[in-house]
Amino acid sequence: MSETRQPLIGISCCTTTVGPHPFHMAGEKYILGALQGAGGIPLLIPAVGAHIPMDALLEQLDGLLLTGSPSNVEPHHYTGPASAPGTQHDPGRDATTLPLIRRAVELGVPLLGICRGFQEMNVAFGGTLHQRLNEVPGLLEHREDTSQPLPVQYGPAHEVRIEPGGLLDRATGCSSAMVNSLHNQGVNRLAPGLQPEAVAPDGLIEAFSVSAASTFALGVQWHPEWKVMENPFYLSIFKAFGDACRARAARPKRTL
Numbered sequence: 421m422s423e424t425r426q427p428l429i430g431i432s433c434c435t436t437t438v439g440p441h442p443f444h445m446a447g448e449k450y451i452l453g454a455l456q457g458a459g460g461i462p463l464l465i466p467a468v469g470a471h472i473p474m475d476a477l478l479e480q481l482d483g484l485l486l487t488g489s490p491s492n493v494e495p496h497h498y499t500g501p502a503s504a505p506g507t508q509h510d511p512g513r514d515a516t517t518l519p520l521i522r523r524a525v526e527l528g529v530p531l532l533g534i535c536r537g538f539q540e541m542n543v544a545f546g547g548t549l550h551q552r553l554n555e556v557p558g559l560l561e562h563r564e565d566t567s568q569p570l571p572v573q574y575g576p577a578h579e580v581r582i583e584p585g586g587l588l589d590r591a592t593g594c595s596s597a598m599v600n601s602l603h604n605q606g607v608n609r610l611a612p613g614l615q616p617e618a619v620a621p622d623g624l625i626e627a628f629s630v631s632a633a634s635t636f637a638l639g640v641q642w643h644p645e646w647k648v649m650e651n652p653f654y655l656s657i658f659k660a661f662g663d664a665c666r667a668r669a670a671r672p673k674r675t676l
């Protein structure tokens with residue numbers, strides 16, 4: 421009997437430029453989250469949109485990790501008003517992740533979306549985003565204080581209440597938890613077919629699952645990848661994702 425192989429986890433990249441050259445990159449904390457938290461082999465997915473053969477890629481992948489990013493999803497993807505001048509966008513990333521998310525769910529590839537990745541999941545399934553949470557009456561401050569060192573920026577910022585009996589409850593065994601908060605966009609209208617899994621004290625949806633998914637498909641607005649091995653709540657999310665990836669890795673795989 422052969423041992424289950426280590427799952428291959430695709431990680432979404434952002435585009436950037438180094439000197440005059442375009443690059444595709446993903447933050448190290450996401451790579452370590454896939455490697456150490458989920459126990460997978462990380463594979464960076466370049467943000468080249470339709471140039472990537474999506475079905476062939478997803479057939480090889482056992483999981484898909486959608487990273488955070490300073491850039492925002494372009495609002496035309498959710499028929500939102502134009503972004504404020506100076507807003508950072510990444511059309512290559514949008515063109516890659518939005519179709520990839522929909523197809524991953526159709527093909528039963530486990531999915532974990534973080535921050536921008538969580539927002540992408542909502543948009544991919546037809547939801548809308550608040551573009552500037554700080555201008556929405558009644559909401560907490562969800563942005564990080566960028567004048568502080570990183571460990572402070574990624575420190576606990578607010579509580580989330582976890583929906584009893586949901587995917588996140590089953591994954592973590594927690595009814596509430598303290599989470600970090602480093603974003604200024606958020607769920608406005610939740611997409612059809614997404615199930616709230618955690619809510620901030622101001623009512624903002626902070627986690628959801630995909631009701632129709634045949635496997636683990638969770639989005640979280642916070643950053644569980646931050647020092648994942650040191651935070652049992654964050655680690656339990658990556659472990660549950662990793663378990664789903666291992667289950668997929670155990671299936672017979674087609675060769676390309």
Ligand SMILES: N[C@@H](CCC(=O)NCCCC(=O)O)C(=O)O
Nearest residue numbers: 488489490491535536603604605
């Ligand atoms: N731009 C969006 C998403 C915020 C986000 O993902 N931040 C993470 C940045 C750091 C990193 O790459 O991990 C918003 O402002 O809501």
